[in-house]
Every structure is written in C-alpha cells, then in structure tokens.
Amino acid sequence: MGTIVQIKNVDKKFTIDGEQKEILNGIDFNVQEGEFVSIVGSSGCGKSTLLKIIAGLEDATGGEILIHGKPVNGPAPECKMAFQEARLLPWRNVYKNIGFGLGKDVPKSERDELIKKYIDMVGLKGFENALPKQLSGGMQQRVAIARALISNPNILLLDEPFGALDALTRINMQREILKIWKQENKTMILVTHDIEEAVYLSNKVVILSERPGRIKKILNIDLAYPKVRGSGDFAYYTKEIYKEFFADNEQEVEYAI
Ligand SMILES: Nc1ncnc2c1ncn2[C@@H]1O[C@H](COP(=O)(O)OP(=O)(O)OP(=O)(O)O)[C@@H](O)[C@H]1O
Ligand SMILES: [Mg+2]
CATH class of the missing domain: 3.40.50.300 (P-loop containing nucleotide triphosphate hydrolases)
Incomplete structure (x- = not known):
C-alpha cells in the first residue's frame, strides 16, 4: 500500500x-x-x-x-467528486443523471445493467423516470452519489x-x-x-x-x-x-x- x-x-x-x-x-x-x-x-x-x-x-x-x-x-x-450540493442536470431523469457518470466507452450492452445496479444500491428503484425537482433533497444526494460511484474512479x-x-x-x-x-x-x-x-x-x-x-x-x-x-x-x-x-x-x- x-x-x-x-x-x-x-x-x-x-x-x-x-x-x-x-x-x-x-x-x-x-x-x-x-x-x-x-x-x-x-x-x-x-x-x-x-x-x-x-x-x-x-x-x-x-x-x-x-x-x-x-x-x-x-x-x-x-478523482471523482460528489459535491455538497447534488449538481444534477435538471432536465434529465434519475436514470440519465446516473448514466451521465459512465464514460462514453462503456458499451451500450453494459450500461443498462450498471445503471440499474447503482439505482438499486442507493434505494431509488421506481424513481428511474423522476426529474430532480420531483425528488427530495436526500434522494437527489443519493443520485449524485450513484453518479460518482458508477464512474468507478x-x-x-x-x-x-x-x-x-x-x-x-x-x-x-x-x-x-x-x-x-x-x-x-x-x-x-x-x-x-x-x-x-x-x-x-x-x-x-x-x-x-x-x-x-x-x-x-x-x-x-x-x-x-x-x-x-x-x-x-x-x-x-x-x-x-x-x-x-x-x-x-x-x-x-x-x-x-
Ligand atoms: N469561490 C469562492 N470565492 C470566494 N470565497 C469562497 C469561494 N468558495 C469558498 N469561499 C469561502 O471560503 C470559505 C470556506 O468555504 P468552504 O465551502 O470550503 O467551507 P466548508 O468548510 O466546506 O463549509 P461547510 O461545512 O459549511 O460546507 C468560506 O468562508 C467561503 O465563503
Ligand atoms: Mg462544505
């Protein structure tokens, strides 16, 4: 180490x-x-x-x-940073905001599974299509955490x-x-x-x-x-x-x- x-x-x-x-x-x-x-x-x-x-x-x-x-x-x-304020893209839903954390070179076939895995991990199953304004502060924070984690830094x-x-x-x-x-x-x-x-x-x-x-x-x-x-x-x-x-x-x- x-x-x-x-x-x-x-x-x-x-x-x-x-x-x-x-x-x-x-x-x-x-x-x-x-x-x-x-x-x-x-x-x-x-x-x-x-x-x-x-x-x-x-x-x-x-x-x-x-x-x-x-x-x-x-x-x-x-490095990947999850900011104090969630900094989500307001016009994108939960699924797309989290997907945004994935690099472009992750093949399409793997993207969906990965995004779902992280949505599940942060307890947002069922909110895939919700926009940030439709989420509570804590839920927005969880989207931001998933977006940082999914990029695997x-x-x-x-x-x-x-x-x-x-x-x-x-x-x-x-x-x-x-x-x-x-x-x-x-x-x-x-x-x-x-x-x-x-x-x-x-x-x-x-x-x-x-x-x-x-x-x-x-x-x-x-x-x-x-x-x-x-x-x-x-x-x-x-x-x-x-x-x-x-x-x-x-x-x-x-x-x-
Ligand atoms: N871009 C900036 N321009 C000018 N001052 C700034 C800027 N960013 C932070 N500051 C100032 O620097 C100080 C430290 O800010 P910072 O956000 O790092 O504090 P913090 O320890 O994270 O506080 P908190 O626990 O409230 O989040 C504050 O006084 C703030 O006003
Ligand atoms: Mg701070």
Missing part, C-alpha cells in the same frame, strides 16, 4: 469584497492507497475548498497536490454526501460506501460534520481548525471493521475528536457525547 495523494503545504486565499481572505493554511498530509480518510471541521473552515483543490477543480494559492507522485494541474482523472471525494439523509438511510448508505470501499479497493476522502460518522467510516480523521483551516490533529482510528458504534473504543475516538473542538474542556466534551 503506497501513498496515492500527497497534500503538500497547501494554502488558499480567496478575494471576498476586494479583500484577500485566508481560507486554508499549511495543509499537509498524505493519503495511502485504499485508505478511508475523513476531514472534519466547523462550517466555513475550508473543507469543500480542500476537496476541490485535491480534485484539481480549484487552484491552491501555495503548496501542491501530487497524485501518484505527479502534480495535479487541472481536473484529476483519478480510484479516488472518491465525498463532500458531506449523507448530510440530507434521515438517520436510517444514512446508516444504510454508510454501509454501502464501506462495502464498495472494501470490495473495489478504493481510496476515499470524505468531508463530514458528523464526528461519529468519521469514526465509523475511516482509518484516519483529519481535524481542521476554524477559518483559516489548519490541521489541528490527525487521528488514526485503530478499530477493526465493521465498527461497533456502542463500544467503549468507539466512544474513546469520538471523545478524542470532540476534545479538539472544545479545547480539552472536559465538561463541554461530556455534554457533547
């Missing part, structure tokens, strides 16, 4: 209202092939921006991204993909993502607000500070899969992350858990 993504001292500034604002500062970590990494941090700390920089959809102001040792300059073909970048889902669907989707990750040996980089979700899914959690996002801590989650949410070890890691958010204030950490 080698290093697949190197995030080297990445800085990002945006000009907002004519003023340069520092968004990310000195972000530096590696992702190993087949690793599941989560990025957590408060709203506005630059998580989505960081994912876009990794995917080559946004330029860094300083530092660089390497994938398989090569600098990323422009959209990285190894080496590296999947998921930006709060389960944010709009109810608790039960969320748990099912988390299981599906883990299944795909294991079976197809993908590298996953996930942004989430949900600390339990980060512990449940990942090998490694990168905790960012408030804006400008800096790395506060990188926590390796040494738990075997499938992880047991109610276990003491699970609670230990959750607590370790909350400690970073509440500056080690025991009382606040106890309230949070």
Whole structure:
C-alpha cells in the first residue's frame, strides 16, 4: 500500500469584497492507497475548498497536490467528486443523471445493467423516470452519489454526501460506501460534520481548525471493521475528536457525547 495523494503545504486565499481572505493554511498530509480518510471541521473552515483543490477543480494559492507522485494541474482523472450540493442536470431523469457518470466507452450492452445496479444500491428503484425537482433533497444526494460511484474512479471525494439523509438511510448508505470501499479497493476522502460518522467510516480523521483551516490533529482510528458504534473504543475516538473542538474542556466534551 503506497501513498496515492500527497497534500503538500497547501494554502488558499480567496478575494471576498476586494479583500484577500485566508481560507486554508499549511495543509499537509498524505493519503495511502485504499485508505478511508475523513476531514472534519466547523462550517466555513475550508473543507469543500480542500476537496476541490485535491480534485484539481480549484487552484491552491501555495503548496501542491501530487497524485501518484505527479502534480495535479487541472481536473484529476483519478478523482471523482460528489459535491455538497447534488449538481444534477435538471432536465434529465434519475436514470440519465446516473448514466451521465459512465464514460462514453462503456458499451451500450453494459450500461443498462450498471445503471440499474447503482439505482438499486442507493434505494431509488421506481424513481428511474423522476426529474430532480420531483425528488427530495436526500434522494437527489443519493443520485449524485450513484453518479460518482458508477464512474468507478480510484479516488472518491465525498463532500458531506449523507448530510440530507434521515438517520436510517444514512446508516444504510454508510454501509454501502464501506462495502464498495472494501470490495473495489478504493481510496476515499470524505468531508463530514458528523464526528461519529468519521469514526465509523475511516482509518484516519483529519481535524481542521476554524477559518483559516489548519490541521489541528490527525487521528488514526485503530478499530477493526465493521465498527461497533456502542463500544467503549468507539466512544474513546469520538471523545478524542470532540476534545479538539472544545479545547480539552472536559465538561463541554461530556455534554457533547
Ligand atoms: N469561490 C469562492 N470565492 C470566494 N470565497 C469562497 C469561494 N468558495 C469558498 N469561499 C469561502 O471560503 C470559505 C470556506 O468555504 P468552504 O465551502 O470550503 O467551507 P466548508 O468548510 O466546506 O463549509 P461547510 O461545512 O459549511 O460546507 C468560506 O468562508 C467561503 O465563503
Ligand atoms: Mg462544505
């Protein structure tokens, strides 16, 4: 298992209202092939921006991204990103939106079976012909996840993909993502607000500070899969992350858990 993504001292500034604002500062970590990494941090700390920089959809102001040792300059073909907002094509139905994720060179005979497989996986059987506006926010999110998964990239970048889902669907989707990750040996980089979700899914959690996002801590989650949410070890890691958010204030950490 080698290093697949190197995030080297990445800085990002945006000009907002004519003023340069520092968004990310000195972000530096590696992702190993087949690793599941989560990025957590408060709203506005630059998580989505960081994912876009990794995917080559946004330029860094300083530092660089390497994938398989090569600098990323422009959209990285190894990566597929499921955006925070579903970004579906409004005039295309569920079937076609998901099919859009398939490359042109996938033969027609295989397309239909693949699309149906992913529609089923995200629980949208029966909605093949629905347009995005006829779907709930969570259903749209599931279409976006299926569209990213079907393209079978080496590296999947998921930006709060389960944010709009109810608790039960969320748990099912988390299981599906883990299944795909294991079976197809993908590298996953996930942004989430949900600390339990980060512990449940990942090998490694990168905790960012408030804006400008800096790395506060990188926590390796040494738990075997499938992880047991109610276990003491699970609670230990959750607590370790909350400690970073509440500056080690025991009382606040106890309230949070
Ligand atoms: N294209 C842009 N132009 C100017 N400012 C931007 C742009 N994109 C993001 N920002 C700013 O950068 C900061 C970080 O945004 P980003 O979307 O990365 O945050 P985030 O951590 O993903 O937040 P959330 O958890 O709410 O999704 C915000 O202050 C935002 O206003
Ligand atoms: Mg975001």
